[in-house]
Amino acid sequence: MHPKDLSIDDFTYDLPDERIAKYPLAERDASKLAIWKDGVITEDTYRNIAAHIPAGTLMVFNQTKVVHARLLFKKATGSTIEVFCLAPAAQYADIQTAMLQKGSVQWECLVGGAAKWKNGMVLTQAHADPAFTLSATIAERNPTSFILSLSWDADLTFAEVLHYAGKVPLPPYLHREADATDDDRYQTTYAKDEGSVAAPTAGLHFTEGIMQSLNAKNINAAYVTLHVGAGTFRPVKSPTMQGHNMHEEWIDVGIDTLRQIIAGPDKKIVAVGTTSLRTLESLYWIGNKWAQGRQVDLHGVAVTQWEPYETPKQCTPKEALDAIVQHMAAHGLQRITTRTQIMIAPGYIFRVADGLVTNFHQPQSTLLLLVSAFIGTGWHTLYDHALQHGFRFLSYGDGGLLWRVDHRKA
DSSP states (O other): OOGGGOBGGGSOOOOOGGGBOSSOOSSGGGSEEEEEETTEEEEEEGGGGGGGSOTTOEEEEEOEEEOOOEEEEEOTTSOEEEEEEEEEOTTSSSHHHHHTOBSEEEEEEEEETGGGOOTTOOEEEEETTTTEEEEEEEEEEOSSOEEEEEEESSSOBHHHHHHHHOBOOOOGGGOSOOOTTHHHHTSOTTOOEEEESSOOGGGGGOOHHHHHHHHHTTOEEEEEEEEOOGGGGOOOOSSBGGGOOOOOEEEEEEHHHHHHHHHOTTSOEEEESHHHHHHHHHHHHHHHHHHTTOOOOTTSEEEOTTGGGSOOOOOOHHHHHHHHHHHHHHTTOSEEEEEEOOOOOTTOOOSSOSEEEEEOOOTTOHHHHHHHHHHGGGHHHHHHHHHHTTOOBSTTSOEEEEEOSOOSOO
């Protein structure tokens, strides 16, 4: 079956509100961990995760950093306009370039209360320490979002402006305002590259102690970047997946990381989070094109939604990743930066990842489709177990270490 024909009704379950973790635990690594292997479920906590991963495994982490993407502006009448910064406008080469802009920038945004914001009206937000005023005007109205022109009167990058003027963009299903603790806890301890509007939540459990325990067992770490977009929370509203337009997200991967992955073809590779998994599998499809002498649109969307299911000629994972390294070396590139729209759903054949560390996801979400693709219809058993054994769900909740039944890469 082509994933276009999948019915979203087959990927639902009853999630009571009280099972959604509204706040994180006091200790990151105290979260419960369900281990799924060959259809058998065992339990532990994250601080012991190294005990369940073979020595020599390469774990791949997403080092994206969540920005304070929520901006609140007051109109002269006293009403509030809320702006949610999604992604840079099309004229910027990538998110990092846009984040480093000084003085002004254009950004794609969602706007709450947009009907009250007339064309030409300038909204402002004054900040005292450091002192600057942020101004916003509407540059373009689109069917589902706006392009805003944002400007400020201080020698600050846009990343710094968001840090001072914005708020942590907690997921909408938490139904609460961010507080001071979220600045730290809704961020991985290894976050580096600013640009996400949502945390790669599987990584929220990892502490320095866990990283040391992994290293002591010769479990190595590699880092990629996928800037998580607001589309990750967008529910599937069409009856079948054919009607769902998968969101695009920026990925950024260095040549050294690619060499780490290639160096151990017979070793296990574990993706920490669905975002790391999407990045790894997207790399395969980029390399698959280069290995066959085809063009890759790095400036646009390098991997489109249905490409994995509609590409008849496919090379091996090593051939694909080697092709990327060869292309980068030939063009003097240290990093690959582009966008991916890959949809991973039942029917997908995994090329790179053997294991997945991930939280428990919303019903009828593309993330649940991904989990189903990874472990099959057993996701029902796993989620039933989690509901019956006190696991906490979604971003601040518990998670699992999932192993594919067949660890050989297709």
